Amino acid sequence: MxxxxxxxxxxxxxxxxxxxxxxxxxxxxxxxxxxxxxRDSLSSSKKEILRQMSSPRRSFSKCDKGTRERFCRKMSMKxxxxxxxxxxxxxxxxxxxxxxxxDMHQRLSxxxxxxxxxxxxxxxxxxxxxxxxxxxxxxxxxxxxxxxxGCDALNNSLTCLAAEYTTVKFCKIKASNTGAGDRFSNExxxxxxxxxxxxxLSNFISISEQxxxxxxxxxxxxxxxxxxxxxxxxxxALGNGSMDEQDxx
Numbered sequence: 070m071x072x073x074x075x076x077x078x079x080x081x082x083x084x085x086x087x088x089x090x091x092x093x094x095x096x097x098x099x100x101x102x103x104x105x106x107x108r109d110s111l112s113s114s115k116k117e118i119l120r121q122m123s124s125p126r127r128s129f130s131k132c133d134k135g136t137r138e139r140f141c142r143k144m145s146m147k148x149x150x151x152x153x154x155x156x157x158x159x160x161x162x163x164x165x166x167x168x169x170x171x172d173m174h175q176r177l178s179x180x181x182x183x184x185x186x187x188x189x190x191x192x193x194x195x196x197x198x199x200x201x202x203x204x205x206x207x208x209x210x211x212x213x214x215x216x217x218x219g220c221d222a223l224n225n226s227l228t229c230l231a232a233e234y235t236t237v238k239f240c241k242i243k244a245s246n247t248g249a250g251d252r253f254s255n256e257x258x259x260x261x262x263x264x265x266x267x268x269x270l271s272n273f274i275s276i277s278e279q280x281x282x283x284x285x286x287x288x289x290x291x292x293x294x295x296x297x298x299x300x301x302x303x304x305x306a307l308g309n310g311s312m313d314e315q316d317x318x
Contacts, residue, residue: 184235186228192248198240204266207298211241212253212260219277220259222284229286234299263298271296 189195195210202208211227213220224241231239244253244260253260257274264270273279280288293299 182235183238184232185239186224186231187238187240189240189242189246191246195240195242195247198238199264200267202238206236206238206265207270207300208238208240208264209293209298210262210264211239212244212247212258212262213241214244214255214258217255217258219280219284223259223261223277223289226284226286226289230290230293230299233302236300263293271298 187198189198189210198210199208209227211220211223213224227239227241231237244250244255244258247253259276261273261276262269262271263273276292277284279292290299
């Protein structure tokens with residue numbers, strides 16, 4: 070009973086998700102091969118072979134064992150000939166590998182994406198940015214004011230870091246707009262607050278004193294990494310260019 074249920078489950082989702090077992094990888098490859106072929110340039114017989122390969126399941130009655138064996142033997146030879154085509158197959162295989170890498174990267178890079186330094190306008194937005202984010206999202210808030218030494222440089226640095234660490238939410242807000250301006254006097258600016266799951270992880274007041282007079286994104290990045298406040302750098306996006314075999318494998 071359990072075996073039948075598993076078979077039914079596999080059939081229901083055949084072709085709808087990436088398979089991880091050897092059988093699933095073969096079927097994924099068949100489907101990708103079918104999708105990437107130039108259909109107009111193929112003969113009708115080759116189109117039919119591709120169609121059958123992309124839907125490898127075929128039911129036979131118990132009395133039709135001979136037909137089933139002939140079909141499987143025929144498909145085995147035709148499939149081998151098609152997949153091992155001299156010039157087309159290598160390019161298609163590389164594209165398939167690249168797509169698998171992209172799919173894997175997308176699954177691993179779950180969560181919200183930001184990529185910019187968000188300006189918060191008032192205390193309500195400040196609280197929402199902290200309390201309404203995913204519990205796994207790190208939120209870094211810069212409390213600043215115009216004309217305060219170090220604030221502009223820190224905003225520029227955080228803008229660069231936001232583009233590199235897109236799963237981290239970087240925000241800035243003027244101290245006078247927080248609703249708690251008395252707690253953020255000019256003497257403690259620029260201040261950097263780091264939250265996760267609604268909880269304050271770190272509070273760096275007058276953070277520019279930790280750097281040289283002229284500092285940049287790399288300095289802020291190293292400082293935050295010392296406290297373990299930034300995630301691992303993300304994998305570079307996979308473009309449409311060619312990939313070396315050793316990079317793929």
